[in-house]
Amino acid sequence: MAANRVSYTLDSTLETVNNAEETAGRMAAEAGFDEEEIMKISMAVREAAVNAVLHGNAYDPNKKVTLAFERTVHDLVIVIRDQGKGLDVSRIPDPLSPDNLMKTSGRGIFLIRSFMDVVEIHPSQTGTELRMTKHVHGNPADSKEAPQ
């Protein structure tokens, strides 16, 4: 199967967050997604980039964020990797729980899961890899949450 892949190595800055969002929007448009889907994809990438820059690398200038887009016939796959201590998936709060509803943070991963078809989080001691997939033709039957 033919695939087009492009990847970027980015600094741990706020500018990276904005660049990642813009690049995702452009990639999604080129993949043929409609305006609403483009917004969802670019927002998911923005949230993932925020996590990588802030929570993963903690703005450390010596740590980089890698962002990769892979376009296949059926999917747009986006992978963001940081060099932090590794996200503790078990500690990701449910922002819809009454106890958390009025908290001012903790919605990023939830929004990513809401906007993408498949989301996988792979933490390790050398960083976290977040892999998210959007089906090009948006077949709901294909939609599922990947096991973590």
Add this chain to the structure above:
Amino acid sequence: MSMKSSTRQVDGVTIVDLSGRITLGEGSVVLRDTVRDLLSKGQKKILLNLGEVNYIDSSGIGELVSAFTTAKNQGGELKLLNLTKKVHDLLQITKLYTVFDVKDDEAGAVKSFG
């Protein structure tokens, strides 16, 4: 585009007209500073007009929650006006739509303040 904010007074209510993006960084800071400044001046009836806000991220959502809570804790009221579809959908997804007092008519919104 970054966020712009301007305020006006209508019948004792401070209407904050916001435009642009409420996102991590400048947009969130502008919103936070604006609301805190109003509350410090005793202007506790605040209507955030989001009609020209075309984008908001999770940080921006958090800032709206913070503004709402801060106003409430200081005996004030903060309501939202003219949500765009994107912001409306985000508040629905995050179950915050029913937490906020959301209005779509400015005159009616102003009258609704106690």
